[in-house]
Amino acid sequence: DTAVSQTPKYLVTQMGNDKSIKCEQNLGHDTMYWYKQDSKKFLKIMFSYNNKELIINETVPNRFSPKSPDKAHLNLHINSLELGDSAVYFCASSQVWGTEAFFGQGTRLTVV
Amino acid sequence: QQQVKQSPQSLIVQKGGIPIINCAYENTAFDYFPWYQQFPGKGPALLIAIRPDVSEKKEGRFTISFNKSAKQFSLHIMDSQPGDSATYFCAAGGNAGNMLTFGGGTRLMVKP
Numbered sequence: 764d765t766a767v768s769q770t771p772k773y774l775v776t777q778m779g780n781d782k783s784i785k786c787e788q789n790l791g792h793d794t795m796y797w798y799k800q801d802s803k804k805f806l807k808i809m810f811s812y813n814n815k816e817l818i819i820n821e822t823v824p825n826r827f828s829p830k831s832p833d834k835a836h837l838n839l840h841i842n843s844l845e846l847g848d849s850a851v852y853f854c855a856s857s858q859v860w861g862t863e864a865f866f867g868q869g870t871r872l873t874v875v
Numbered sequence: 876q877q878q879v880k881q882s883p884q885s886l887i888v889q890k891g892g893i894p895i896i897n898c899a900y901e902n903t904a905f906d907y908f909p910w911y912q913q914f915p916g917k918g919p920a921l922l923i924a925i926r927p928d929v930s931e932k933k934e935g936r937f938t939i940s941f942n943k944s945a946k947q948f949s950l951h952i953m954d955s956q957p958g959d960s961a962t963y964f965c966a967a968g969g970n971a972g973n974m975l976t977f978g979g980g981t982r983l984m985v986k987p
Contacts, residue, residue, distance in 0.1 A: 806977040861968035862907050866918030
């Protein structure tokens, strides 16, 4: 069983489109995150959700919006996609905020 | 603001060598220091972690050395193998409300 699963694994789309990436964790964790990994491999946290409450929202454009229907899911919705949004997006979860995080396999987003 | 600085960016060693990756942090409130290993096309996976109450932790061939006064910690890989070739990330966080912040990553290549 995959602990943290995200879909799709690859996403190619045109500028201006709206897209969503789904994430589910079966670990029973209380906190979920979205990270962005750029072409230089740098991992930057975007959002963190704890019990359906947004804890962190870094300086991320408001075109990005996390949506958590329940504790096990944290989806990422992106409006009006731009070329610079191309990256690998990772979902992760942890039992306690700021500690051991388990990552999904990533979604490679390419905006053309 | 980069709160966790990691070096070197890349490292090449021969099989059996002992690569050492270093990290320095700024926020003294951090109390959890993990290392993650990432293979191409995969998400980061927790390798080993340390709390500041100890100066060293070993798990198999992987050792973390921690220097609280210097705010530095490092990863040593004993008897490195070609299968250890991956990108390694240090991170810092903790359950005192500190988000898990990653270093910039080190791309390690172990030559046969």
